[in-house]
Amino acid sequence: MLWRAHAATTSNCGLSMRISNTRTHSWEAGNYMKPTIRNKLVAGFSGVLLLMAAVAGIGMYSVFRLRHSAQDATRVGGQLNAVALEIQVHNLEAQRRIKGYLTDVKTIGAARAREMYLDEAAFEIHEIGTLADRAVAIAPDAEKRAKFQKIASSVASYEKALGRAVEASEKGHTDAEAAAADAAYDTSAEQLHENAEDGEAAGRDAAQTSQDDITRTSRKAVWFSVGVSLLGLLVGSTMSYTLARAILTPVDHLKEVAESVSMGNLDVSVKRYSEDEIGDLADSFSRMVAAVKYFRLEMESTEQSPAAAQDL
Amino acid sequence: MKPYDRVLAIAKVYMGPAAESFLARQCTVGLKIEAANIAIPDFKYLAIWVEVAACRFIETAKAAEMAKRIAGLC
Numbered sequence: 001m002l003w004r005a006h007a008a009t010t011s012n013c014g015l016s017m018r019i020s021n022t023r024t025h026s027w028e029a030g031n032y033m034k035p036t037i038r039n040k041l042v043a044g045f046s047g048v049l050l051l052m053a054a055v056a057g058i059g060m061y062s063v064f065r066l067r068h069s070a071q072d073a074t075r076v077g078g079q080l081n082a083v084a085l086e087i088q089v090h091n092l093e094a095q096r097r098i099k100g101y102l103t104d105v106k107t108i109g110a111a112r113a114r115e116m117y118l119d120e121a122a123f124e125i126h127e128i129g130t131l132a133d134r135a136v137a138i139a140p141d142a143e144k145r146a147k148f149q150k151i152a153s154s155v156a157s158y159e160k161a162l163g164r165a166v167e168a169s170e171k172g173h174t175d176a177e178a179a180a181a182d183a184a185y186d187t188s189a190e191q192l193h194e195n196a197e198d199g200e201a202a203g204r205d206a207a208q209t210s211q212d213d214i215t216r217t218s219r220k221a222v223w224f225s226v227g228v229s230l231l232g233l234l235v236g237s238t239m240s241y242t243l244a245r246a247i248l249t250p251v252d253h254l255k256e257v258a259e260s261v262s263m264g265n266l267d268v269s270v271k272r273y274s275e276d277e278i279g280d281l282a283d284s285f286s287r288m289v290a291a292v293k294y295f296r297l298e299m300e301s302t303e304q305s306p307a308a309a310q311d312l
Numbered sequence: 313m314k315p316y317d318r319v320l321a322i323a324k325v326y327m328g329p330a331a332e333s334f335l336a337r338q339c340t341v342g343l344k345i346e347a348a349n350i351a352i353p354d355f356k357y358l359a360i361w362v363e364v365a366a367c368r369f370i371e372t373a374k375a376a377e378m379a380k381r382i383a384g385l386c
Contacts, residue, residue: 269371287328290369294330297368 036276037247044243048236055232059225066221070214076140077210083135084196084203087128087151091196094124095189098162102169102182110170118166125162128196129155135199140209144202151195154188161188250278254285266293316350319358319382326370326378334369338362352386359383 033039101117108116132155135148161184168181250273257268270286272279316335323331332347335358339347342361343354350358363379370378 283325284328286370286374287324287326290326291328291330293369294327294334298333 034276035274037278040243040246040276044239047239051232051236051239055228058228062221062224066217069217073210073213073217076138077207079138080135080140080144080206081203083131083138084148084200087131087135088196088200090124090127090131091192094121094128095193097121097124098165098185098189102165102185105169121162125155125159128192132199135203139202140206144206147195147198147202151192151199154192154195158185158188158192161185246274247278250274250282254278254282257285257289261289261292266296314348315352315355315385316348318385319350319355322378322381322385323362326366326374330369334365335362338365355382355385 097117098121101113101121104116105113129152132148132152136145136152139145139148161181165178165181165185168178250271253271253273257270260268266289268289270282270289272282272286320331320335323335327334336347338358338361339345339350339354343350343357345354359379359382362382363375366375366378
């Protein structure tokens with residue numbers, strides 16, 4: 001009894017030592033490259049994780065790029081539109097004040113009229129020039145830039161015409177001269193108004209173009225993300241299928257062989273499909289079948305005739 | 313390591329627990345010697361007997377492989 005217990009302990013120790021040795025051995029340097037199931041699973045899952053990370057990275061990149069592009073487009077289009085509208089507002093206000101000046105200068109006097117109308121009008125005209133310069137700087141293309149440049153240049157001629165009209169009304173020029181100066185002012189005011197309207201249209205167009213850009217970029221980003229996701233799905237599915245097949249095919253074969261042996265058929269062929277743990281299992285199973293076959297034949301031969309057992 | 317242990321180690325890979333009995337039988341029947349007394353020069357002839365006999369229990373290719381490894385011990 002004592003001997004049996006000792007033997008069992010020794011045997012268990014031997015087994016655990018063997019298991020321990022196997023475990024230690026399986027993680028020695030160089031074993032990482034062996035095609036074991038552990039390594040296959042680690043490689044497979046790492047591959048799928050990398051793939052998912054790549055898909056997520058590309059998705060994030062396209063989303064951030066879309067966002068950046070949308071912000072850019074919105075900023076340019078929106079700003080240009082706002083500037084164009086502001087120019088138009090300043091232009092209308094300037095012309096309203098100048099009309100008031102020209103109407104009232106003779107009744108309230110030049111000094112009072114200047115104070116009431118011209119100072120404000122000068123401020124509005126200055127604002128138009130500043131805004132036109134800013135619009136030229138941010139305009140997204142040459143066509144729109146040219147429209148705002150026209151506003152800037154028409155502001156200069158408008159100022160000149162205004163100066164002449166003011167001079168004619170304040171310095172008591174003849175009616176014909178004053179009428180000519182007023183007419184020149186009206187023409188340049190009309191010109192500025194038209195240019196400002198063109199600028200407004202250009203601003204609206206820029207805003208619409210921005211919207212179109214955003215739509216186009218977002219559509220492109222969606223298709224790109226869908227494409228990358230589908231590609232990732234395809235590669236991931238292929239990897240999973242290959243991994244599952246690499247593991248399940250030898251397991252299925254071993255299962256069939258084990259079922260055959262369990263039914264008493266020892267004439268089986270155990271194939272070693274792979275150089276991994278299942279391959280080792282196939283070898284062990286093969287060894288076991290060989291031993292069973294040998295012992296059975298030995299027993300049958302001994303039962304029939306001891307001499308026949310010599311043939312084994 | 314004794315010659316017998318070396319050849320037993322190889323046979324166990326293919327025959328498992330039957331290796332000892334299998335080798336003892338090949339030595340006594342084929343070589344007419346006790347398995348424990350087998351010497352390195354005997355491996356060449358043992359390999360021939362092993363290949364022929366093992367075919368009944370394992371695949372021919374594996375039997376040939378075992379015989380080749382035993383012969384390689386010489």
